[in-house]
Amino acid sequence: MDKEQPPGIVLTEAQKKRQRERSIAIALALGVLVVLFFAVTIVKGAGVLVRPM
Amino acid sequence: MSIVENHALALAPRISEASVADYIALLKPRVMSLVIFTALVGLMIAPGHFHPVLAFTSILCIAVGAGASGALNMWYDADIDAVMSRTVNRPIPAGRVTPQEALAFGLTLSFFSVMTLGILVNWLAGGLLAFTIFFYAVIYTMWLKRHTAQNIVIGGAAGALPPVVAWAAATGSLSAEPILLFLIIFFWTPPHFWALALFRTDDYARANVPMLPVVAGADATRLQILLYTVVLVAIAVAPWPLGYFDAVYGLSSLALGGGMLVLAVQVYRNREGAAALRSARQLFGFSILYLFALYAILLLEVVVAAAARLFW
Numbered sequence: 001m002d003k004e005q006p007p008g009i010v011l012t013e014a015q016k017k018r019q020r021e022r023s024i025a026i027a028l029a030l031g032v033l034v035v036l037f038f039a040v041t042i043v044k045g046a047g048v049l050v051r052p053m
Numbered sequence: 054m055s056i057v058e059n060h061a062l063a064l065a066p067r068i069s070e071a072s073v074a075d076y077i078a079l080l081k082p083r084v085m086s087l088v089i090f091t092a093l094v095g096l097m098i099a100p101g102h103f104h105p106v107l108a109f110t111s112i113l114c115i116a117v118g119a120g121a122s123g124a125l126n127m128w129y130d131a132d133i134d135a136v137m138s139r140t141v142n143r144p145i146p147a148g149r150v151t152p153q154e155a156l157a158f159g160l161t162l163s164f165f166s167v168m169t170l171g172i173l174v175n176w177l178a179g180g181l182l183a184f185t186i187f188f189y190a191v192i193y194t195m196w197l198k199r200h201t202a203q204n205i206v207i208g209g210a211a212g213a214l215p216p217v218v219a220w221a222a223a224t225g226s227l228s229a230e231p232i233l234l235f236l237i238i239f240f241w242t243p244p245h246f247w248a249l250a251l252f253r254t255d256d257y258a259r260a261n262v263p264m265l266p267v268v269a270g271a272d273a274t275r276l277q278i279l280l281y282t283v284v285l286v287a288i289a290v291a292p293w294p295l296g297y298f299d300a301v302y303g304l305s306s307l308a309l310g311g312g313m314l315v316l317a318v319q320v321y322r323n324r325e326g327a328a329a330l331r332s333a334r335q336l337f338g339f340s341i342l343y344l345f346a347l348y349a350i351l352l353l354e355v356v357v358a359a360a361a362r363l364f365w
Contacts, residue, residue: 009066009068011068012068014070015068015069015070018069018070018071018072019069021072021073022069022071022072022073022076025073025076033165033169036110036113036169036173037173039106040106040107040110040173043104043106043107
């Protein structure tokens with residue numbers, strides 16, 4: 001039962017670095033989206049619920 | 054190696070080493086910059102007040118939508134890109150991004166750009182953006198590009214739509230001016246891309262893309278370039294006598310159109326050797342300047358008029 005677990009997938013340093021950069025980019029994009037929705041809500045006020053077709 | 058081991062290797066997850074720059078390359082930034090510029094002009098010449106935050110949102114969504122189209126195009130055209138010298142280093146043929154990753158990226162950005170524009174600005178603009186992405190990715194990339202020499206003529210509609218989307222975002226409606234902006238880019242596309250195809254014919258032939266010089270020959274292409282340039286110049290000047298744009302635009306359009314015509318005639322006349330290649334390259338280069346200058350004049354006029362109202 002004490003048998004050591006295999007290490008599974010081990011990322012290289014390059015892979016870790018690229019993965020971290022991609023994660024930061026996705027976080028920034030989501031942040032921009034949140035700020036955008038917040039800003040437009042403030043700009044439109046109550047009119048935010050009026051969406052002309 | 055046993056069959057089981059082989060199977061295990063095939064199932065092993067591929068760990069991506071794609072950089073952020075590779076994903077940015079999937080958006081075709083150079084095409085995107087022209088889309089942003091033409092959309093900005095469509096937005097600026099639209100009548101009425103449009104809040105800067107909504108204007109920024111509209112341009113951002115149009116830019117991301119254009120980028121999404123680029124990613125979907127690269128996903129579908131990876132086989133063509135791999136055999137053309139101009140595109141062999143793109144992220145998918147170079148092996149840095151898998152086709153599945155590019156597809157997921159393109160679909161995600163398409164969804165978010167259309168929904169954001171629809172929800173935050175208006176659904177006419179959102180719908181037009183969705184149509185633009187669909188037209189470029191499905192009608193042009195999947196259907197026309199590999200099947201007809203008229204691929205870039207009809208497909209050019211996708212590249213001509215951004216100023217229309219921007220106008221719709223600003224006004225919630227459509228009118229003659231955005232249609233004129235559309236027509237200018239629509240008729241600009243064939244001479245621009247056929248000039249490129251004249252000095253990249255081997256590339257397109259190797260990739261089995263039925264561009265006009267590959268299918269109909271260089272001379273037929275030269276004639277088509279000249280004819281489309283005549284129509285383009287007439288359409289680009291027309292908004293002046295029709296009263297939509299003023300004399301500054303009209304005279305500039307005449308002068309720039311004269312340049313396009315001279316170069317198109319040179320392409321038509323120089324049919325052999327280095328002179329032929331040089332003429333095609335000159336027309337290709339000048340056509341970019343031509344479109345940029347036409348739209349820049351419209352933008353400049355709006356800025357000058359706004360400044361005049363502010364200071365006098």
